[in-house]
Amino acid sequence: MDKKEFRDLRFIMSVLDKSRKKDIEVPELENLESEVLRQVEVRELKKEINILRRLEYGLVIGIFLLFVLLFPRGMYDRIKSSYPGTTIASSSIEDVIYEVQREISSYLDEEYELNSLGLENMLLDYEDTY
Amino acid sequence: MKTDEELIEKIKDGNIAAFEEIITRYKAKIYKIIFSIIRDPQDAEDLVQEVFIKVYNSIRKFRGRSRFYTWLYRITVNVALNYLRKNKKNLEFIDDIGFSLKEREIEEHIYTQEIVKEIFDLANALPKKEKLIFILKFQNGLSNKEISEVLGLSRDSVKANLYHALKKMRKSLREKGFLGD
Numbered sequence: 001m002d003k004k005e006f007r008d009l010r011f012i013m014s015v016l017d018k019s020r021k022k023d024i025e026v027p028e029l030e031n032l033e034s035e036v037l038r039q040v041e042v043r044e045l046k047k048e049i050n051i052l053r054r055l056e057y058g059l060v061i062g063i064f065l066l067f068v069l070l071f072p073r074g075m076y077d078r079i080k081s082s083y084p085g086t087t088i089a090s091s092s093i094e095d096v097i098y099e100v101q102r103e104i105s106s107y108l109d110e111e112y113e114l115n116s117l118g119l120e121n122m123l124l125d126y127e128d129t130y
Numbered sequence: 131m132k133t134d135e136e137l138i139e140k141i142k143d144g145n146i147a148a149f150e151e152i153i154t155r156y157k158a159k160i161y162k163i164i165f166s167i168i169r170d171p172q173d174a175e176d177l178v179q180e181v182f183i184k185v186y187n188s189i190r191k192f193r194g195r196s197r198f199y200t201w202l203y204r205i206t207v208n209v210a211l212n213y214l215r216k217n218k219k220n221l222e223f224i225d226d227i228g229f230s231l232k233e234r235e236i237e238e239h240i241y242t243q244e245i246v247k248e249i250f251d252l253a254n255a256l257p258k259k260e261k262l263i264f265i266l267k268f269q270n271g272l273s274n275k276e277i278s279e280v281l282g283l284s285r286d287s288v289k290a291n292l293y294h295a296l297k298k299m300r301k302s303l304r305e306k307g308f309l310g311d
Contacts, residue, residue: 008300008309015249016268019224024165024269026158027175036182043183089176 133199141189153182156199160206166269167210167262169222177213181206200279203272207262207280221261223253224269245308254301260295263288 001009132140132151132216160181165174168201192201230244253264266272266280274292278285303309 005297005300008295008303011309012296012299012303013247013268015246015252016264018246019250019269020271024162025171026161027171029161029175029178032157032175032178032182033153036153036186037146037150037177039179039183040186043187085161 135194138192138198139190140193141186149186152185156202157182159199160202163203163206163266163270164210166265167207167221168213168219173213177209181209184209187197194216196279203276203280204282207266211262217222221258221265223256224250224260245303248303248306248308249299252302254300256295260291263291264295267292 132148134152134155137148137152141152157178161174161178164177164181165171168174168177181202185202188205192198211221213219253261256264262281263277266277267274272280274285274288277283278288281288283291300309
């Protein structure tokens with residue numbers, strides 16, 4: 001850097017320094033400390049609430065899983081025999097299945113009877129003919 | 131008066147009063163840095179709050195490898211630059227050259243409003259990185275070392291950027307006949 005360049009750059013820098021002299025007015029920012037602390041507190045609380053909420057979800061899911069895993073059929077049967085007449089959703093389903101099976105078999109029986117009657121008539125016709 | 135480092139240790143232990151002291155110590159400086167970057171007084175106040183909330187939330191990550199205030203200024207610059215990005219605003223070296231030089235200054239240096247305006251216009255036309263270095267150096271009075279810590283650059287890189295920008299401005303001023311022999 002030669003002497004002239006050094007002089008020019010120093011001049012430019014001295015002008016740029018003037019921008020600092022145009023002092024930035026800082027407002028009072030009076031309640032800044034309390035406002036920041038309040039917001040920090042609010043955020044901490046929100047974090048805690050979120051953690052609690054997650055724990056709550058976890059607990060509900062955990063209880064549900066426990067119920068599913070620790071409620072074997074034997075226990076269901078025991079409850080059913082201990083409290084006869086108690087209608088539990090699964091027993092109603094069983095009843096429905098049983099009813100449907102009964103309906104189907106009675107329908108099949110009727111069909112069989114009809115078919116066998118038809119066959120008998122055919123045999124009788126045959127015998128009459130020959 | 132307690133040092134920054136002593137206060138930081140106390141904040142890490144959950145001492146709120148120490149944090150309040152840090153806010154009181156730095157709020158004006160932080161405001162100035164933010165204002166010099168975003169140029170909006172109302173939003174600057176909100177961003178000062180944001181900076182201190184960020185500081186509180188990440189104070190445990192501060193390992194003391196750099197000085198506390200350069201770490202704080204780095205957060206400040208990031209918050210201000212994020213604001214510009216979100217609001218699609220440009221970084222300006224200075225938005226208004228509405229100040230006049232005193233007579234004494236004119237006598238000491240051969241300033242004219244014209245040349246001052248030209249230099250600030252050239253500073254505003256610099257690339258973003260150079261402009262940011264200019265803002266931190268000339269408007270906030272940070273040293274090259276401090277700028278390098280705040281922006282995460284080497285000190286040589288800061289020096290080179292500064293020198294390169296000043297040379298560009300000098301060339302332009304010479305071409306326009308603002309600088310004599």
